Amino acid sequence: MISFASDYIAGAHPQVLKRLMETNLEPLPGYGEDLYCARAKEKIRAACGCPQAQVEFLTGGTQTNQIVISTLLGDHQGVVAAKTGHVSTHEAGAIEHAGHKVLELPQAGGKLCADTLREFVQSFYGDENHEHMVFPGMVYISHPTEFGTLYTKAELEALAKVCREYDMPLFLDGARLGYGLMSGETDVTLEDIARTCDVFYIGGTKVGALCGEAVVFTRNNRPAHFVNAIKKRGALLAKGRLLGVQFDALFTDSLYFELSRHAMEMAQELRAVLHEKGIEFYLESPTNQQFVILDDAKVEELKKQVSFSFWEKCDAHHTVVRFCTSWSTTREDLEFLRAVL
Amino acid sequence: MISFASDYIAGAHPQVLKRLMETNLEPLPGYGEDLYCARAKEKIRAACGCPQAQVEFLTGGTQTNQIVISTLLGDHQGVVAAKTGHVSTHEAGAIEHAGHKVLELPQAGGKLCADTLREFVQSFYGDENHEHMVFPGMVYISHPTEFGTLYTKAELEALAKVCREYDMPLFLDGARLGYGLMSGETDVTLEDIARTCDVFYIGGTKVGALCGEAVVFTRNNRPAHFVNAIKKRGALLAKGRLLGVQFDALFTDSLYFELSRHAMEMAQELRAVLHEKGIEFYLESPTNQQFVILDDAKVEELKKQVSFSFWEKCDAHHTVVRFCTSWSTTREDLEFLRAVL
Amino acid sequence: MISFASDYIAGAHPQVLKRLMETNLEPLPGYGEDLYCARAKEKIRAACGCPQAQVEFLTGGTQTNQIVISTLLGDHQGVVAAKTGHVSTHEAGAIEHAGHKVLELPQAGGKLCADTLREFVQSFYGDENHEHMVFPGMVYISHPTEFGTLYTKAELEALAKVCREYDMPLFLDGARLGYGLMSGETDVTLEDIARTCDVFYIGGTKVGALCGEAVVFTRNNRPAHFVNAIKKRGALLAKGRLLGVQFDALFTDSLYFELSRHAMEMAQELRAVLHEKGIEFYLESPTNQQFVILDDAKVEELKKQVSFSFWEKCDAHHTVVRFCTSWSTTREDLEFLRAVL
């Protein structure tokens, strides 16, 4: 069945799979000490314009959030996030499982605003009882956000400014980073992110890989004994090559950007189809996720022909649903959708 | 360079990779709810002769040990293991990170003996202070063990008997299970394991897959909300298909057993080469890992031509090193070794 | 200096200390297995009108919240609380440190409302992704709340109803329970609490004891191996008698209620003094905490003569401060306050 259910419905971009094939029988050392990991790291540093960056590969998004946050926070600290942030809502309590509180702040369109952040932190330090409270120890944002929205460069810089004033690393979850960077409606580049954030990750799982996220520490701030921390959290792959080869492929000849650009063209087309059909938007995002309101009868009927995602109930008879494009979306998929909508 | 360094030096068995390729563009649901996961589970149940088994896929060995142990143990319990067990020594404290003690017992050849276990548990319950101690809540063994040794069927049954008397699940770490099952020196079958153990896993990472372990709960004893537990521990893959397709391939036409059999033939050949060269064995195992003693000059010289693993220092001038075969070892590799030894 | 800073400014009620003195040299078994613990439990069961109650003693409030919550929750669950609840704000992340999320809901006057709770839980189970989210596994309220407010019997029953529908234990933090029960503005009795809550605690630290809280499980629902859980969390006193003797004294001849009644008479007098002086209330509570707004100059001046607590900044020139009475407050204290205000 044609699917717009998510951006992880297909395997890997064919070029990624091809490289796994070509390197398959080479004997390589384990645990990420192979040459493909080294090459991929070098290419990522170059793409970020950040020669001093420390790059590490992990397998999935929740794992990455859990490990980055729990290794960067001190014992007395929690992570600040939007109330709708992925770590706040859809990670089964992975951060709390690691012993840290998510300090949830109000948001708009999934984004955390620098003023809200500053006010919160000021109020925290102004509270005479703050030694009995959870200290704001880092700030988590995602770009694109849960709702597909994007920070502007000015917004990112404003957040970074508050973070630096209060000595809180700024951590950007880039599970869908490629789609954000290739949106037609952004002024933010990968270099901007490397410059403003203390740590971020470049999502592979949703952007062309079978699995894998590349974490980038931009300030020589990778926690000591990081491999041990990964192992202890059950996340160290024996065959680290699986991640190294994929990211090496994704960052060769700008593949990561090219396949993201394709997904964004498909997203533009998707928006056009939805508008054309007069469907009400709940949130029309500048990236690859589009949220629309359908009446429940329509939902039931449509489900028989295409896949999409439940988002939330709107009222007794209407539902918000999500349509996603990705690197694997084709024009044929969109023509089919146009036909059945 | 020719490598006997470990059983995870190569990618995946070509047939596994072929199936990843063939299924790559099929749109599939995420999080292990795809048809390949379902098929693989069905085939594993059949191979185990255990139609009621509950099968779940995870990415790596330490992760699997951590998740199985921490979801099966009660708050007051720890896991009993050999002092040399993988969970005791080489997992960076992953079990303790999950809040549980590893109760380490003496071993012989890496194996835990039923009498030692019974004595320990009896003594625990005989201690009037045991409410202030960590309860033995499950028993961890590996097969093959860290040293490549194997339990006999009688030994497994004896352990299982003690486990049942004291209501402790018996958990078998099968990271190298295929190699154990295809050894010429075993009377233990996969069905025996499914019958005697409460939970075990069939290792993929070291036996033909890019990554992946298949956990088998044999007594309808999978912990409630297990997917949530996996997610919370950062271990849920968005593209569960990566594991499903691989295990589906491994359990089609007995591939898992055939590739394991090949590794064992190569191991027999390796033992022959080592004997032929008059090399002293530290431990000659019935499976794919062989431990020999080399003088340090020889180690240095040999390292230039083949890869192998440091195991431990023997004395001031000698070292124990490990040579492994795997599904990817070739006769040419062994001829090369014969030539350079 | 005269102090209204908190309800833990003095040691223990003299009668409590007298009993510690009288029993001091009796040789008694450790870890709460002494006769005074047994007697105190019996008296508490009687006072609660709940003969089947299981009573356990712990040392302080945060400890009690952490232990009760972390032993009653399943791995996949979090605790629902008001955004202003003590576990949400002022316990340094003790619940998250134990691996569980606090699911924070909107509140009014520090209270959680049954409708808000029901809506949240319904929405949770209505979300198709809820297996990837933290399950609401129990409900935490405090009575009196952080703001000194009280639930009515009808409100408690409405909360209990939702809790039962969704199989969530209702946990009441009674750090200041005596003051709530002896308020002139409540229709809730100790028996009502034992009847509507699944577990609650009777605060000693703030109500006449040197330290100590009595946890009451009302449904034969004390977690298995609870003593082990307490020990493992570092909270088991060798000299359990310290808690047993104190609670035995507090529940002999209704001392707990009498000293609470005195604190409430002092609170009434405090309100009268504050009104008489024309001081603006931020929140006039029915219990022993009163929140008023003072201009900052007044705060500075008053601080030289009496102790009180900072609550929060109101605006650039005004501050919310808290005055507390307790069992140790005297009429002379209030006369002094009247004189200096």
Next chain:
Amino acid sequence: MISFASDYIAGAHPQVLKRLMETNLEPLPGYGEDLYCARAKEKIRAACGCPQAQVEFLTGGTQTNQIVISTLLGDHQGVVAAKTGHVSTHEAGAIEHAGHKVLELPQAGGKLCADTLREFVQSFYGDENHEHMVFPGMVYISHPTEFGTLYTKAELEALAKVCREYDMPLFLDGARLGYGLMSGETDVTLEDIARTCDVFYIGGTKVGALCGEAVVFTRNNRPAHFVNAIKKRGALLAKGRLLGVQFDALFTDSLYFELSRHAMEMAQELRAVLHEKGIEFYLESPTNQQFVILDDAKVEELKKQVSFSFWEKCDAHHTVVRFCTSWSTTREDLEFLRAVL
């Protein structure tokens, strides 16, 4: 019944209780910020001959071990201890609950030997896989040990030397420290301990207090935000005075040493009685615990008249039992024992 069951059978030394009484109604700030805590800290610094020491009060021994160890260890580290150490055996897994492994080493008479420690650490760093293992991050000893034995000054210094070479803090559990210091068979003083250890605690619970342990950080090495860490672990007393007043009393006029000396005189007398009665010693210690072997019929008969502790089964018909003296033991208690043995 006359009791030799433990060193925590009585309440507090009368002088300690007297001071609690005298200070009871003084209004004091909470959370350890009162003047008695300050005074007690000053007196302890003086007694230790360590003016720069940072002193903190906690409630019990397991809690202290858990908090000190978990705040001093890095994420990748575990604590080294004797296999028979309290943290290894009798704390219900409190250290593992805090996420850290106890690295258990062989012992003799409950003591860890510097050579064993050095060999272990050397072997750890000599292992090429040590990045996948738990790093030895600190060393735990107790003095007296679980068996009442004592380190010599030379032994302590030898341990400290290894600890410094490998940058591992040396932590001494002094739950029974007074009894060790006042033994007639020791050359170790409190100053020696402050000089050789990086952190240690002076036990109150077993040595004259109702509860309480005084932690001493000797190298300006108290973890940052330590109060927050205590709170987060549920261990911060609202009425910190309870600990401050007690330790202030214990360190006034050498009370701590005097009551310990009394306990040791009683221990000498106990040894004399046991010898006189021809009872076989399992371990005759230089401190307040004596371990003897009784036949089971004798155990049953004696239990009717005096209390003592089960230690372990010796063989089918004999049991090792423990007799303790403490500050509360009287000559009459010993006369009674002499009469009934």
